[in-house]
Amino acid sequence: MTLSQTSEKTPVEKTGVPIAIRNVSKVFGEGGDNPFRAMGPVDIDIPAGQFISVVGASGCGKSTLMLMVAGLMKHSTGEILCDGKAVTKPITNVGIAFQDHLLLEFRTAFDNVMLHADIRGLDRQMIADRARDLFAQLRLEHAMDKYPRQLSGGMRQRVSLIRTLVHEPDVILMDEPFGALDALTRLQVRTDLEQLWLRRRPTVIFITHSVEEAVGLSDRIIVMSPSPGVVVDDITVTLPRPRPIVLGDAPDFASYVDRIHQHFERMGVLHGITPQTKIAS
Numbered sequence: 465m466t467l468s469q470t471s472e473k474t475p476v477e478k479t480g481v482p483i484a485i486r487n488v489s490k491v492f493g494e495g496g497d498n499p500f501r502a503m504g505p506v507d508i509d510i511p512a513g514q515f516i517s518v519v520g521a522s523g524c525g526k527s528t529l530m531l532m533v534a535g536l537m538k539h540s541t542g543e544i545l546c547d548g549k550a551v552t553k554p555i556t557n558v559g560i561a562f563q564d565h566l567l568l569e570f571r572t573a574f575d576n577v578m579l580h581a582d583i584r585g586l587d588r589q590m591i592a593d594r595a596r597d598l599f600a601q602l603r604l605e606h607a608m609d610k611y612p613r614q615l616s617g618g619m620r621q622r623v624s625l626i627r628t629l630v631h632e633p634d635v636i637l638m639d640e641p642f643g644a645l646d647a648l649t650r651l652q653v654r655t656d657l658e659q660l661w662l663r664r665r666p667t668v669i670f671i672t673h674s675v676e677e678a679v680g681l682s683d684r685i686i687v688m689s690p691s692p693g694v695v696v697d698d699i700t701v702t703l704p705r706p707r708p709i710v711l712g713d714a715p716d717f718a719s720y721v722d723r724i725h726q727h728f729e730r731m732g733v734l735h736g737i738t739p740q741t742k743i744a745s
């Protein structure tokens with residue numbers, strides 16, 4: 465383990481692990497009559513503790529990539545190394561979050577967060593202390609004893625975030641976790657996620673359709689081409705942390721967003737109005 469400095473000069477213990485994605489591609493229906501290359505080949509080296517986002521058109525293979533890194537889906541070519549070890553089965557020291565919060569309706573928010581302790585046989589007292597701490601950090605103490613149906617969508621997703629982080633995994637994989645939230649709640653949850661990540665700096669792969677969210681959260685953004693997705697740009701984001709909730713105020717924010725949008729326009733993912741476009745009257 466190494467010690468590093470956050471941009472706000474708070475020493476943190478770095479606990480993430482490196483992930484290497486080398487020449488990885490996925491072909492569905494391999495060996496059948498109709499093989500389909502869904503993504504790749506892709507090379508991405510992620511240092512320990514980096515927060516990386518992946519953006520790209522719908523269907524370019526972002527979720528497929530995440531499932532392969534998690535060891536939940538086999539890659540067709542190449543290799544994936546997590547902390548130097550080849551991923552050949554589901555990795556365990558990981559927190560995974562999806563768009564759906566996946567909270568159990570019959571458990572309170574607190575008991576949902578304690579699921580890891582119960583399933584993995586972890587030290588209940590230690591996890592409970594951490595859980596209370598995280599609920600407090602997100603100003604959600606009042607929600608601890610409520611059931612999911614009694615919480616708003618944003619609160620449910622923040623409880624899910626706590627559950628993803630409570631066992632302090634070295635790797636966090638998130639697939640469009642805020643996709644179902646309204647714009648205002650998304651801002652809050654994005655800021656909450658950054659705060660939680662800054663505590664320990666696990667390695668994060670974050671999939672999003674929101675370019676602004678990617679710039680707001682990431683050390684680095686991978687831009688993928690439409691299907692089959694390959695890496696078309698690899699952008700280092702140097703905005704200081706913690707990032708402001710209203711990102712428009714951050715210098716250079718707009719230039720990162722523009723750079724990514726220009727890729728999307730060039731690749732036909734976004735269709736702009738060109739000077740030749742005729743407007744029907």
Ligand SMILES: Nc1ncnc2c1ncn2[C@@H]1O[C@H](COP(=O)(O)OP(=O)(O)OP(=O)(O)O)[C@@H](O)[C@H]1O
Nearest residue numbers: 492500502520521522523524525526527528529691
């Ligand atoms: N099990 C599967 N069998 C066959 N094709 C699949 C399978 N899973 C995904 N695909 C296809 O692979 C491609 C990539 O899918 P994937 O879900 O990874 O894309 P994505 O970039 O995450 O999309 P979105 O942003 O819409 O979630 C899509 O064309 C999808 O239909």
